[in-house]
Amino acid sequence: xxxxxxxxxxxxxxxxxxxxxxxxxxxxxxxxxxxxxxxxxxxxxxxxxxxxxxxxxxxxxxxxxxxxxxxxxxxxxxxxxxxxxxxxxxxxxxxxxxxxxxxxxxxxxxxxxxxxxxxxxxxxxxxxxxxxxxxxxxxxxxxxxxxxxxxxxxxxxxxxxxxxxxxxxxxxxxxxxxxxxxxxxxxxxxxxxxxxxxxxxxxxxxxxxxxxxxxxxxxxxxxxxxxxxxxxxxxxxxxxxxxxxxxxxxxxxxxxxxxxxxxxxxxxxxxxxxxxxxxxxxxxxxxxxxxxxxxxxxxxxxxxxxxxxxxxxxxxxxxxxxxxxxxxxxxxxxxxxxxxxxxxxxxxxxxxxxxxxxxxxxxxxxxxxxxxxxxxxxxxxxxxxxxxxxxxxxxxxxxxxxxxxxxxxxxxxxxxxxxxxxxxxxxxxxxxxxxxxxxxxxx
Amino acid sequence: xxxxxxxxxxxxxxxxxxxxxxxxxxxxxxxxxxxxxxxxxxxxxxxxxxxxxxxxxxxxxxxxxxxxxxxxxxxxxxxxxxxxxxxxxxxxxxxxxxxxxxxxxxxxxxxxxxxxxxxxxxxxxxxxxxxxxxxxxxxxxxxxxxxxxxxxxxxxxxxxxxxxxxxxxxxxxxxxxxxxxxxxxxxxxxxxxxxxxxxxxxxxxxxxxxxxxxxxxxxxxxxxxxxxxxxxxxxxxxxxxxxxxxxxxxxxxxxxxxxxxxxxxxxxxxxxxxxxxxxxxxxxxxxxxxxxxxxxxxxxxxxxxxxxxxxxxxxxxxxxxxxxxxxxxxxxxxxxxxxxxxxxxxxxxxxxxxxxxxxxxxxxxxxxxxxxxxxxxxxxxxxxxxxxxxxxxxxxxxxxxxxxxxxxxxxxxxxxxxxxxxxxxxxxxxxxxxxxxxxxxxxxxxxxxxxxxxxxxxxxxxxx
Numbered sequence: 001x002x003x004x005x006x007x008x009x010x011x012x013x014x015x016x017x018x019x020x021x022x023x024x025x026x027x028x029x030x031x032x033x034x035x036x037x038x039x040x041x042x043x044x045x046x047x048x049x050x051x052x053x054x055x056x057x058x059x060x061x062x063x064x065x066x067x068x069x070x071x072x073x074x075x076x077x078x079x080x081x082x083x084x085x086x087x088x089x090x091x092x093x094x095x096x097x098x099x100x101x102x103x104x105x106x107x108x109x110x111x112x113x114x115x116x117x118x119x120x121x122x123x124x125x126x127x128x129x130x131x132x133x134x135x136x137x138x139x140x141x142x143x144x145x146x147x148x149x150x151x152x153x154x155x156x157x158x159x160x161x162x163x164x165x166x167x168x169x170x171x172x173x174x175x176x177x178x179x180x181x182x183x184x185x186x187x188x189x190x191x192x193x194x195x196x197x198x199x200x201x202x203x204x205x206x207x208x209x210x211x212x213x214x215x216x217x218x219x220x221x222x223x224x225x226x227x228x229x230x231x232x233x234x235x236x237x238x239x240x241x242x243x244x245x246x247x248x249x250x251x252x253x254x255x256x257x258x259x260x261x262x263x264x265x266x267x268x269x270x271x272x273x274x275x276x277x278x279x280x281x282x283x284x285x286x287x288x289x290x291x292x293x294x295x296x297x298x299x300x301x302x303x304x305x306x307x308x309x310x311x312x313x314x315x316x317x318x319x320x321x322x323x324x325x326x327x328x329x330x331x332x333x334x335x336x337x338x339x340x341x342x343x344x345x346x347x348x349x350x351x352x353x354x355x356x357x358x359x360x361x362x363x364x365x366x367x368x369x370x371x372x373x374x375x376x377x378x379x380x381x382x383x384x385x386x387x388x389x390x391x392x393x394x395x396x397x398x399x400x401x402x403x404x405x406x407x408x409x410x411x412x413x414x415x416x417x418x419x420x421x422x423x424x425x426x427x428x429x430x431x432x433x434x435x436x437x438x439x440x441x442x443x
Numbered sequence: 444x445x446x447x448x449x450x451x452x453x454x455x456x457x458x459x460x461x462x463x464x465x466x467x468x469x470x471x472x473x474x475x476x477x478x479x480x481x482x483x484x485x486x487x488x489x490x491x492x493x494x495x496x497x498x499x500x501x502x503x504x505x506x507x508x509x510x511x512x513x514x515x516x517x518x519x520x521x522x523x524x525x526x527x528x529x530x531x532x533x534x535x536x537x538x539x540x541x542x543x544x545x546x547x548x549x550x551x552x553x554x555x556x557x558x559x560x561x562x563x564x565x566x567x568x569x570x571x572x573x574x575x576x577x578x579x580x581x582x583x584x585x586x587x588x589x590x591x592x593x594x595x596x597x598x599x600x601x602x603x604x605x606x607x608x609x610x611x612x613x614x615x616x617x618x619x620x621x622x623x624x625x626x627x628x629x630x631x632x633x634x635x636x637x638x639x640x641x642x643x644x645x646x647x648x649x650x651x652x653x654x655x656x657x658x659x660x661x662x663x664x665x666x667x668x669x670x671x672x673x674x675x676x677x678x679x680x681x682x683x684x685x686x687x688x689x690x691x692x693x694x695x696x697x698x699x700x701x702x703x704x705x706x707x708x709x710x711x712x713x714x715x716x717x718x719x720x721x722x723x724x725x726x727x728x729x730x731x732x733x734x735x736x737x738x739x740x741x742x743x744x745x746x747x748x749x750x751x752x753x754x755x756x757x758x759x760x761x762x763x764x765x766x767x768x769x770x771x772x773x774x775x776x777x778x779x780x781x782x783x784x785x786x787x788x789x790x791x792x793x794x795x796x797x798x799x800x801x802x803x804x805x806x807x808x809x810x811x812x813x814x815x816x817x818x819x820x821x822x823x824x825x826x827x828x829x830x831x832x833x834x835x836x837x838x839x840x841x842x843x844x845x846x847x848x849x850x851x852x853x854x855x856x857x858x859x860x861x862x863x864x865x866x867x868x869x870x871x872x873x874x875x876x877x878x879x880x881x882x883x884x885x886x887x888x889x890x891x892x893x894x895x896x897x898x899x900x901x902x903x904x905x906x907x
Contacts, residue, residue, distance in 0.1 A: 040701070043504065044531050049524045050509040052494075052781060070491040071511040077493065085489040088475065091565050093483035127531070148703050148824075183703050183824055190705055192824035227901070230671045260480050261584035261620045262629065337488075370820045371829035371851060377620055377629040378662075382851035382903045384820075384829030401827055403853045403903025405670065439905040441670035441853075 002031045003170045006160035009073060013057055014164055016079050020086040022059035024100050024164045026298060028336055030054050032157035038149040039130035045149060047127075056297075056336045059086050063094040067337060097324040101334075104167040105295035112288045113173040115201040119156045126152050129178060129208065136212035137182040141220050148181035148192060161299045171294055176202050178211055184219040193218035193368075198425050200288050206425075218367060221388075225398035227442035228389050234363035235404050235438040236356060238387070239421050241366050242430035245381075246346060248408065249280060250428060252376050253307050254339045255322035264379025264408055265313060274311035274412035277349065277433075281306050282317055284332055284342030291343035291427030297336030305331045307344075311412070317341075341427050348431040349418035356419050356434055358393040364440050365390055366404060379408040402442035411435050445469040445495070447542050449515070450599040454539035456522035457499050458601060460529035461537055464500040464761065466600040468738060470780040475559050476590040479568035482576075487564075496780040497525040500762050504528050507783040540603035547735040548742055550728055551637040553609035559591045563640060567615060571648035575619040578656035581663065584620040585652070589613075591640050598740035600761075606740040612731070612887060613640050614876045617652050621659035628665065628848070630658025631817070631833065633876040638729045646874070658834050661846045666837070668850035668904025674810030675852065675900040676803055676838060680873035681815030683890030686721055687791050688819040688828045689856035692881065694748050694756075695774070695786040696763035698823050705826045705857065709754050715860030717752040718796055725773050725789035730872060732790035732889035739775035739784055746772050748791075749860075760786040778884035785882055792891030796866025800894045803865050805841040811850060811902055812836045812843055815873070826856035829903075851903040859897055867894030 010027040017025035031053050038046035057068040059082070066089035070081045134150035154176040162168035179196025195215035197206035206214075237245060257263040265273070274280075284302025286292050295301050298320055306314050318326070319334030333339045357365060369383040386400035419432040450467050457465040474490040494511035495518060506528025510521040568587045575585045592612045599605045614635035621628055632655040634646050677685055698704035706714065725734045725743025734743040739761050747755045759767070760775030763786055776787040804812070817833035832850040836843045872891035879888045 040503075044528070045504045046507070046783070047504070047528045047531070048507045048783065049527075050507075050521065050781065052509065053511050065486060067486060067488040068490070069488070070493075072491045072493040073511070074513070077491065081489060081491050085487075088487035088489055091477065091562055092485060092487050095483070095485045098485070123527075146702050148698075148701070190703065190824040192703065192822065260586050261622070261627070262586070262618070264627070266627075370822060370827070371831060371853075372818060372820070377627045378849060380849035382668075382831070382849060384827065384851070384853035384903070386827075400825075401853055401855060401901060403670075403829070403851050403901065405668075405851065405903045405905050439670050439903075441901060441903045443672065 002158045003172065006031050006158045007162065007168055007170050009055065010160050010162040013055055013078065013082065014162055016082045017057065017059050017086060018164065020083045021061060022086050023061050025057065025059045026100055026163040027055060027057045028159065028161040028297060030157060030159045032155050034155045035126060036151065036153045037127050037130040038151050039134040040147060040149050042131060042135060044127055057085065059089060060099055061086060061089050063096065063098060064089040064092050065095060065098040097321050100163050100165055101298050101300050101320040101330060104299040105169055105301040109294045111285065111292045111294055113171065113200050113292060115174045117202045118154050118174040118176050133178055133180050133208045133212055136208055137180050137216050140212050140216040141184065143184045143220050144182045144216055145185045146183040148183065150180040151178060153177045163299060167299050169295060169299060174200055175290065176205060178205060178208060180211060180215045182216050182219050186223040191219045191222050198290065200290055222386060222398045222400060225386060225400040228364060228399040228402050228440055229443055230441050232437050232439055234360055234434055234436055235440065236360060236363060236365045236432060236434045238365060238367050239430055239432045241369050242433055243426060243428055244369060246344060246428050246430045250341050250344050252408065253316050255316040255318040255326055256339045257376055258316050259322050259325055262377050264376060268313050269315060271313060272311050273313045273409060274308055275415045276310050277415050277418045278308050278311045278412050279347040280308040281347065282333065282342050282344045286343050289343050289424045291341060296332045297334040300330045300332045300334060302332040302342055343424060344428045345422060346418065346430045346433065348420045348422040351417060351419050353419045353421055353432045356417050356432060357390060357395065360390050360434065361392060363390045365395065381406050381408050381411060402440055405439045405441065411438065444471060445597040447605060451539065451542055453497060453518055453522045454599060454601050456519055457497050457525050458537045458539055460526050462499040462501040462529040463537065464601055465539065466498050466598065466739060468496045468780055469597040470494060470594065472592065472594040473559055474590060474592040476588060477564040477568060479572055479587045482572055484565040484568050492779050494780040497522045498783055499525045499528055501529045503766060505762060505783060509781045539601035542599055542605040543603050545604055545606045547606050547608055550726060550733050550735055551611060553611045555593060555595055555609050559593050564589050567643055567648045571617045571652040574649045574652035575617065575656040578653055579660045581621045581623055581660055582619050582656050583622050586618045587616065589615045600740060604740045606736050608735045611637055611639060613638060613642055615643055615648060615651060616876060617655045619655040619659040621663050623663050626663050628659055628662035630655045630662060634874045635876045636729045636731050637733055662848065665846040665848035667906050668847045669902055669906045670904045672899050672901050674807050675897045676807060676810060676812040677892060677895045677897065678812065678814035679867060679869045679892060679894045680871050681875060682813060682895060683792055683873055683892035684816040684819050684830065686793055686892060687788060687888065687890050688821040689859055690721055690749065691723065691788045691791045692821050693823050693826060693856060694758055696757040696759045696767060697786050699757050700763045700767050704823050706754060710756060712754055713752050714754045714857055715749055715752045716863040718866045719749055719752050719860055719863050721749040721791065721793050722746060723748055723758055723788050723791045727790050730790050730889045731876060731887045732788065734789060737773045737775045738777045739771065741771045741773040741775065743773045743789060758786050758788060760784055776886045778886060782884050785884065787881060787886055788879060788888050790872060790889030790891065792872060793870060793893060795868045795870045795893050798865040798867050800867055800869060803867060803894055803896045804838060804843060807838045807841060807896065810838045811847060812838050821856065828856055829853050852900050853903055854900045859900060862898040863895055864898045865896040869893050
């Protein structure tokens with residue numbers, strides 16, 4: 001029902017843009033019903049349910065572009081906002097690369113992104129989901145004394161896009177997740193851990209018991225953690241942390257950053273950057289996965305793009321604009337306003353994480369990092385971390401308040417083992433991997 | 444735009460199943476922004492955020508729903524959704540009090556009719572681009588953006604409060620990228636506040652662009668940061684990010700009411716060196732984090748968080764204040780009508796101490812001088828934090844020596860605050876445009892600090 005409504009709103013917006021003087025235009029409309037229940041202490045502490053709409057639009061006139069985002073769909077509100085956006089285009093410079101895409105998704109593909117079980121799920125059952133998870137973390141270990149809340153979330157949505165070249169398409173999607181944040185008391189120190197699961201299908205989610213066990217283990221296993229010695233040594237990044245590393249690789253491989261000289265990967269296409277084990281793929285066509293969609297934010301069909309193959313950088317990831325600017329075709333990575341990942345992941349290896357730890361005589365296992373990269377130009381990695389010190393292939397003692405640091409290029413070049421634990425529980429994911437040598441800074 | 448009688452009806456509807464408190468937050472926000480790269484302004488954006496959020500507070504629980512559809516039927520449906528929280532347990536009926544319009548303080552001028560119009564934006568960016576490129580031939584790229592925003596809010600609550608506020612916010616950000624073929628580095632400088640675009644007649648794009656270009660070129664000759672524990676000097680102004688992360692978040696009342704913060708139940712206790720005093724202030728003229736009223740309609744306040752090392756109080760929103768038997772401190776904030784409020788910081792800063800910068804540097808044997816931070820994060824249960832240094836230098840034998848490349852520092856909030864051994868007499872609020880992202884909600888904040896010395900911290904570099 002919302003499919004037709006979303007297309008209709010997008011087409012209304014295009015008519016208004018033409019009337020306001022746009023020569024070409026593109027409109028995408030999303031309508032999403034979102035639900036969030038948080039439980040604490042056996043009761044629901046937060047309950048949110050809303051339906052939200054958004055219009056995102058690009059208008060072109062005389063080789064100039066302007067963008068509009070609005071949540072005001074009233075006839076007057078829409079026409080006023082579109083008129084202003086078109087007028088704003090006159091303030092910017094002519095840009096020969098600006099314009100609608102050359103290729104749009106011609107045929108519909110079904111990537112199985114919609115789970116009717118989520119759409120039909122009973123409200124009381126959703127509340128029970130959160131309450132059950134909260135009960136499980138408190139039952140799992142007597143040292144869990146508190147929590148920052150246990151959550152169930154879901155979304156049922158449609159995304160439609162249309163442009164003045166006559167293209168229009170729409171798809172529906174769902175997403176659900178559960179997450180928790182147990183707090184355990186380690187003497188006088190509170191230790192909090194977060195763990196969660198997400199997927200397009202309810203059946204893809206990790207069971208509440210498994211989420212609770214992992215979250216609680218992450219809190220209590222760190223009891224008595226101390227700083228590791230400051231030295232260079234092998235570092236294993238557990239898969240959730242490895243995924244945040246892949247986020248940074250994505251940012252550097254994004255043509256938007258390359259084009260503005262803000263990427264350490266600039267000028268490296270065709271050259272060997274990573275080790276043999278580094279094969280990184282962006283794939284928008286994986287059936288039923290969170291990063292999948294039939295077309296991107298400007299209607300370009302998504303595809304499978306090998307970004308690194310056995311260490312060699314093959315391509316950057318493009319939308320239409322930066323593709324034209326840098327002389328490449330779009331890889332179906334437009335978010336509408338910028339460039340974003342589809343399913344962006346490191347190919348898994350054969351070893352389990354346990355085997356990888358056993359094969360590490362001395363090193364560090366990183367389970368969690370805080371901090372984020374803000375400068376992609378120089379490509380320096382440095383994060384606060386916690387995890388375990390590894391001695392003789394075993395987890396010797398928990399460690400925290402330390403950093404791991406290095407250059408991204410060196411880290412990719414020194415990945416010497418990749419585990420088999422890849423899970424598509426987000427758009428950017430990674431199996432655990434080991435970097436042969438990295439600076440660990442503690443005492 | 445939102446009339447009192449409709450808001451009264453929504454509040455009644457929200458309390459149909461009971462609950463102690465309900466509020467309605469109506470928002471109209473208009474934003475224009477322009478972006479420059481490759482020497483030309485290549486994108487202009489107009490944005491509108493329009494809708495309402497309805498909340499019902501029931502014991503320790505809150506129900507919330509929002510609607511961007513302003514038809515009466517859709518708004519009533521949102522009120523019905525928010526009301527469901529009170530059906531999770533039996534409760535008595537409550538009636539909303541009649542609304543009284545309240546006047547708000549005036550910390551900033553705001554004209555909802557003529558603001559965010561005009562053709563000045565592109566010229567600001569072009570001036571920044573020219574200045575940065577002229578500064579040094581090694582500047583190879585300039586990326587800049589300007590944002591002019593106007594947020595109008597109408598807030599009504601079941602205890603009868605009805606207030607309006609109009610909040611301007613301007614931002615100019617400039618990134619300069621420098622390269623000398625061997626190294627690549629960037630410098631970023633931003634500025635702005637709750638005022639009009641005329642602000643950049645005083646804080647000119649030339650001044651900001653020159654500074655961004657200076658940092659980018661200085662960083663070309665930067666040496667890799669050291670690794671291990673050493674002394675740290677935190678620079679005046681931008682060093683205030685340290686207070687925001689290392690202390691501020693731990694003093695927000697939601698974490699303390701729930702007992703998940705390491706500062707829970709510790710008001711009156713010594714939590715820092717006696718040199719440490721920290722304020723959070725929503726009342727500063729035209730500052731980025733200032734609010735005539737917060738997003739629950741409560742006037743912004745000057746709060747003493749820590750005084751001479753002793754914890755004095757938390758930052759409260761209405762929900763947590765009610766449950767803790769306290770008063771709201773005007774700290775309830777939200778990203779937009781689509782979000783329920785949380786207790787948040789406004790402008791967080793440390794007042795003057797009595798050391799001079801020269802004394803502080805001269806007393807440092809081996810350490811780093813973090814002039815500004817590019818970002819930070821904290822985990823509030825144990826208080827561990829991480830900061831990325833934006834502009835940093837090595838200090839050796841009492842002298843500032845080489846610039847440092849991308850240093851990260853890691854530490855623990857209370858531990859670092861106990862190790863404050865000198866506080867400078869040069870306190871100021873940071874230039875910049877800081878945004879806090881707690882709980883997935885972005886709100887503008889301010890930070891400030893005098894030059895401060897911490898006796899020991901872990902620096903996460905690569906050089907031993």
